[in-house]
Amino acid sequence: DTGVSQNPRHKITKRGQNVTFRCDPISEHNRLYWYRQTLGQGPEFLTYFQNEAQLEKSRLLSDRFSAERPKGSFSTLEIQRTEQGDSAMYLCASSSGTGGETQYFGPGTRLLVL
Amino acid sequence: EDKVVQSPLSLVVHEGDTVTLNCSYEVTNFRSLLWYKQEKKAPTFLFMLTSSGIEKKSGRLSSILDKKELFSILNITATQTGDSAVYLCAGVAGGTSYGKLTFGQGTILTVHP
Numbered sequence: 001d002t003g004v005s006q007n008p009r010h011k012i013t014k015r016g017q018n019v020t021f022r023c024d025p026i027s028e029h030n031r032l033y034w035y036r037q038t039l040g041q042g043p044e045f046l047t048y049f050q051n052e053a054q055l056e057k058s059r060l061l062s063d064r065f066s067a068e069r070p071k072g073s074f075s076t077l078e079i080q081r082t083e084q085g086d087s088a089m090y091l092c093a094s095s096s097g098t099g100g101e102t103q104y105f106g107p108g109t110r111l112l113v114l
Numbered sequence: 115e116d117k118v119v120q121s122p123l124s125l126v127v128h129e130g131d132t133v134t135l136n137c138s139y140e141v142t143n144f145r146s147l148l149w150y151k152q153e154k155k156a157p158t159f160l161f162m163l164t165s166s167g168i169e170k171k172s173g174r175l176s177s178i179l180d181k182k183e184l185f186s187i188l189n190i191t192a193t194q195t196g197d198s199a200v201y202l203c204a205g206v207a208g209g210t211s212y213g214k215l216t217f218g219q220g221t222i223l224t225v226h227p
Contacts, residue, residue: 031213033214033215040220041220042118042120042202042218042220045214048213091156095213101146101148101206101213102148102159103148105150105156105157105158106156107155108156
Protein backbone atom coordinates (compact mmCIF):
# COMPACT_ATOMS: atom_id res chain seq x y z
CA ASP A 1 0.00 0.00 0.00
CA THR A 2 1.70 3.15 -1.23
CA GLY A 3 -0.96 5.63 -0.20
CA VAL A 4 -2.89 8.00 -2.44
CA SER A 5 -1.00 9.02 -5.55
CA GLN A 6 -1.68 11.88 -7.95
CA ASN A 7 -0.32 12.74 -11.36
CA PRO A 8 1.04 15.03 -12.54
CA ARG A 9 2.46 16.77 -9.50
CA HIS A 10 2.75 20.08 -11.35
CA LYS A 11 1.03 21.43 -14.44
CA ILE A 12 1.55 24.73 -16.19
CA THR A 13 -0.88 25.53 -18.96
CA LYS A 14 -2.08 28.46 -20.99
CA ARG A 15 -5.51 29.95 -20.49
CA GLY A 16 -8.08 28.19 -22.60
CA GLN A 17 -6.35 24.82 -22.66
CA ASN A 18 -7.83 21.64 -21.20
CA VAL A 19 -6.07 19.73 -18.42
CA THR A 20 -6.65 16.34 -16.83
CA PHE A 21 -5.44 15.11 -13.47
CA ARG A 22 -5.37 11.55 -12.19
CA CYS A 23 -5.80 10.17 -8.69
CA ASP A 24 -5.12 6.61 -7.55
CA PRO A 25 -6.64 6.01 -4.10
CA ILE A 26 -5.47 3.61 -1.43
CA SER A 27 -6.42 0.17 -2.66
CA GLU A 28 -9.81 -1.05 -1.43
CA HIS A 29 -10.88 2.45 -0.40
CA ASN A 30 -14.30 2.84 -1.97
CA ARG A 31 -14.67 6.58 -1.38
CA LEU A 32 -12.68 9.14 -3.31
CA TYR A 33 -12.81 12.92 -2.84
CA TRP A 34 -11.50 15.91 -4.80
CA TYR A 35 -10.63 19.21 -3.13
CA ARG A 36 -9.14 22.48 -4.31
CA GLN A 37 -6.81 24.56 -2.16
CA THR A 38 -5.66 28.10 -2.84
CA LEU A 39 -2.89 29.90 -1.01
CA GLY A 40 -3.72 30.68 2.59
CA GLN A 41 -6.97 28.73 2.60
CA GLY A 42 -8.05 25.31 3.72
CA PRO A 43 -9.05 22.76 1.07
CA GLU A 44 -12.52 23.23 -0.45
CA PHE A 45 -14.68 20.26 -1.34
CA LEU A 46 -15.33 19.74 -5.06
CA THR A 47 -16.88 16.31 -5.48
CA TYR A 48 -16.82 12.74 -4.26
CA PHE A 49 -17.40 9.18 -5.43
CA GLN A 50 -18.50 6.03 -3.76
CA ASN A 51 -17.17 3.31 -6.01
CA GLU A 52 -17.96 4.54 -9.52
CA ALA A 53 -20.95 6.67 -8.52
CA GLN A 54 -20.48 10.43 -8.22
CA LEU A 55 -22.63 11.27 -5.19
CA GLU A 56 -22.20 15.00 -4.72
CA LYS A 57 -20.78 18.00 -6.55
CA SER A 58 -20.03 21.37 -5.00
CA ARG A 59 -21.41 24.57 -6.43
CA LEU A 60 -17.73 25.45 -6.92
CA LEU A 61 -17.61 22.86 -9.67
CA SER A 62 -18.60 24.80 -12.77
CA ASP A 63 -19.62 23.06 -15.98
CA ARG A 64 -15.99 23.33 -17.13
CA PHE A 65 -15.06 20.74 -14.52
CA SER A 66 -15.83 17.07 -14.86
CA ALA A 67 -14.75 14.10 -12.78
CA GLU A 68 -14.99 10.41 -13.43
CA ARG A 69 -14.22 7.18 -11.68
CA PRO A 70 -15.10 4.66 -14.37
CA LYS A 71 -14.19 1.40 -12.67
CA GLY A 72 -14.39 2.48 -9.07
CA SER A 73 -10.62 2.62 -8.76
CA PHE A 74 -8.68 5.62 -10.08
CA SER A 75 -10.36 8.93 -10.82
CA THR A 76 -9.74 11.76 -13.27
CA LEU A 77 -10.58 15.44 -12.92
CA GLU A 78 -10.73 17.42 -16.15
CA ILE A 79 -10.86 21.18 -16.45
CA GLN A 80 -11.87 22.51 -19.85
CA ARG A 81 -11.04 25.99 -21.13
CA THR A 82 -8.87 26.78 -18.12
CA GLU A 83 -8.95 30.24 -16.57
CA GLN A 84 -6.35 31.96 -14.41
CA GLY A 85 -8.70 31.58 -11.44
CA ASP A 86 -8.35 27.81 -11.74
CA SER A 87 -4.75 28.06 -10.53
CA ALA A 88 -4.65 26.09 -7.29
CA MET A 89 -3.57 22.86 -5.68
CA TYR A 90 -5.96 20.03 -6.52
CA LEU A 91 -6.03 17.41 -3.79
CA CYS A 92 -7.45 13.93 -3.88
CA ALA A 93 -8.30 11.90 -0.79
CA SER A 94 -9.71 8.46 -0.15
CA SER A 95 -11.42 6.71 2.72
CA SER A 96 -12.73 3.26 3.41
CA GLY A 97 -16.36 4.38 3.45
CA THR A 98 -18.73 3.13 6.08
CA GLY A 99 -17.22 3.71 9.49
CA GLY A 100 -14.02 5.02 7.91
CA GLU A 101 -14.38 8.76 7.93
CA THR A 102 -10.69 9.57 8.03
CA GLN A 103 -9.58 10.73 4.61
CA TYR A 104 -6.01 10.21 3.49
CA PHE A 105 -4.67 12.77 1.06
CA GLY A 106 -2.45 12.45 -1.96
CA PRO A 107 0.42 14.86 -2.66
CA GLY A 108 -1.74 17.06 -4.86
CA THR A 109 -1.42 18.49 -8.35
CA ARG A 110 -0.38 22.12 -8.45
CA LEU A 111 -1.94 23.87 -11.46
CA LEU A 112 -0.73 27.19 -12.80
CA VAL A 113 -2.74 28.80 -15.59
CA LEU A 114 -0.86 31.53 -17.44
CA GLU B 115 -23.96 26.23 4.60
CA ASP B 116 -21.40 24.33 6.66
CA LYS B 117 -18.70 26.46 8.26
CA VAL B 118 -15.49 25.83 10.22
CA VAL B 119 -13.50 28.67 11.77
CA GLN B 120 -10.04 28.37 13.23
CA SER B 121 -8.18 30.74 15.53
CA PRO B 122 -5.68 32.17 15.72
CA LEU B 123 -4.83 32.41 12.03
CA SER B 124 -1.15 32.50 12.86
CA LEU B 125 1.02 31.94 15.89
CA VAL B 126 4.73 32.47 16.49
CA VAL B 127 6.34 30.80 19.50
CA HIS B 128 9.71 29.62 20.71
CA GLU B 129 10.79 26.04 21.18
CA GLY B 130 9.49 24.61 24.42
CA ASP B 131 6.33 26.72 24.49
CA THR B 132 2.86 25.18 24.71
CA VAL B 133 0.25 26.21 22.14
CA THR B 134 -3.52 25.82 21.90
CA LEU B 135 -5.27 25.95 18.55
CA ASN B 136 -9.01 26.48 18.35
CA CYS B 137 -11.63 25.21 15.94
CA SER B 138 -15.36 25.98 15.96
CA TYR B 139 -17.78 24.32 13.58
CA GLU B 140 -21.28 24.35 12.16
CA VAL B 141 -21.69 21.19 10.12
CA THR B 142 -24.93 19.59 8.96
CA ASN B 143 -25.50 16.16 10.52
CA PHE B 144 -22.10 16.41 12.18
CA ARG B 145 -20.32 13.10 12.59
CA SER B 146 -16.75 13.84 13.63
CA LEU B 147 -13.93 16.35 13.56
CA LEU B 148 -10.54 15.75 12.02
CA TRP B 149 -7.23 17.51 12.61
CA TYR B 150 -4.51 17.56 9.95
CA LYS B 151 -0.96 18.94 9.73
CA GLN B 152 0.14 20.45 6.42
CA GLU B 153 3.76 21.23 5.57
CA LYS B 154 4.04 22.54 2.01
CA LYS B 155 2.42 19.35 0.77
CA ALA B 156 -0.76 17.37 1.31
CA PRO B 157 -2.40 17.33 4.74
CA THR B 158 -1.36 14.47 7.01
CA PHE B 159 -3.85 13.03 9.46
CA LEU B 160 -3.47 13.71 13.19
CA PHE B 161 -6.71 12.94 15.04
CA MET B 162 -10.33 11.99 14.56
CA LEU B 163 -12.70 13.06 17.34
CA THR B 164 -16.19 11.68 17.59
CA SER B 165 -17.19 11.83 21.24
CA SER B 166 -17.34 14.84 23.52
CA GLY B 167 -14.88 15.19 26.37
CA ILE B 168 -12.61 12.29 25.44
CA GLU B 169 -9.05 13.45 24.90
CA LYS B 170 -7.05 11.95 22.10
CA LYS B 171 -3.30 11.98 22.62
CA SER B 172 -0.27 11.29 20.46
CA GLY B 173 3.07 12.20 21.94
CA ARG B 174 3.14 15.92 22.58
CA LEU B 175 -0.13 16.51 20.72
CA SER B 176 -3.57 16.16 22.22
CA SER B 177 -7.05 17.15 21.18
CA ILE B 178 -10.55 17.24 22.60
CA LEU B 179 -14.04 17.85 21.25
CA ASP B 180 -16.99 19.67 22.83
CA LYS B 181 -20.13 18.78 20.88
CA LYS B 182 -22.36 20.98 23.02
CA GLU B 183 -20.37 24.14 22.35
CA LEU B 184 -19.34 22.99 18.85
CA PHE B 185 -15.62 23.40 19.16
CA SER B 186 -12.37 21.51 19.42
CA ILE B 187 -8.88 22.37 20.58
CA LEU B 188 -5.50 21.01 19.60
CA ASN B 189 -2.71 21.32 22.16
CA ILE B 190 0.96 20.98 21.43
CA THR B 191 3.32 20.90 24.41
CA ALA B 192 7.09 21.44 24.38
CA THR B 193 6.96 22.69 20.79
CA GLN B 194 9.81 21.94 18.41
CA THR B 195 10.84 23.59 15.15
CA GLY B 196 9.51 20.53 13.35
CA ASP B 197 6.02 21.42 14.56
CA SER B 198 6.06 24.46 12.27
CA ALA B 199 3.22 23.88 9.81
CA VAL B 200 -0.36 24.77 8.99
CA TYR B 201 -2.82 22.97 11.23
CA LEU B 202 -6.22 22.31 9.68
CA CYS B 203 -9.40 21.14 11.29
CA ALA B 204 -12.32 19.75 9.31
CA GLY B 205 -15.88 18.83 10.19
CA VAL B 206 -17.23 15.58 8.76
CA ALA B 207 -20.81 15.68 7.54
CA GLY B 208 -23.31 12.87 7.71
CA GLY B 209 -26.62 12.19 6.02
CA THR B 210 -26.68 12.58 2.25
CA SER B 211 -23.26 14.27 2.34
CA TYR B 212 -21.72 11.49 4.42
CA GLY B 213 -17.96 11.90 4.67
CA LYS B 214 -17.74 15.34 3.10
CA LEU B 215 -15.15 17.51 4.86
CA THR B 216 -15.50 21.22 5.49
CA PHE B 217 -12.12 22.70 6.38
CA GLY B 218 -11.22 25.77 8.35
CA GLN B 219 -8.72 28.22 6.91
CA GLY B 220 -5.93 26.80 9.04
CA THR B 221 -3.61 28.08 11.76
CA ILE B 222 -0.05 28.82 10.67
CA LEU B 223 2.28 27.81 13.50
CA THR B 224 5.89 29.00 13.43
CA VAL B 225 8.25 27.66 16.08
CA HIS B 226 11.56 29.50 16.44
CA PRO B 227 14.63 27.83 17.93
